[in-house]
Amino acid sequence: MLDTISFEDFTKVDIRTGTIIDVSDFPKAHKPAYQLSIDFGSLGIKKSSAQITGIYTKEDLLNKQIIAIINFKPKQIANFISECLVLGVANTDGDIVLLQTSAPTINGAQIN
16 A cells, blocks of 8 residues: 555545547557547546557547546656546556446546
8 A cells, every 4th residue: 555645635636537539559659558639528638648558449449438637747758748647457467447437427527
């Protein structure tokens, strides 16, 4: 387990739902990854690099609603600027499984 944080620390993390609207291969990434464009509704479209090629095809990801942290500082990965962190968990094979809501929500809805 990581260090204990306060509830105030948690409230600084902006976690939102969004829908993947574009998926591209990312050949310049060191590990296999996709470049994603994600619609966060009134918050706009953000880009993310995601190492989720193990169990997802580009077709699987298109129009999939996901959960992401949107208030990290942008991070340059090769020639790409990642603006948010898509959340997932490793399965028993080590592949990343995306976190999702159990029913559709409004893009940009805040997790709280």
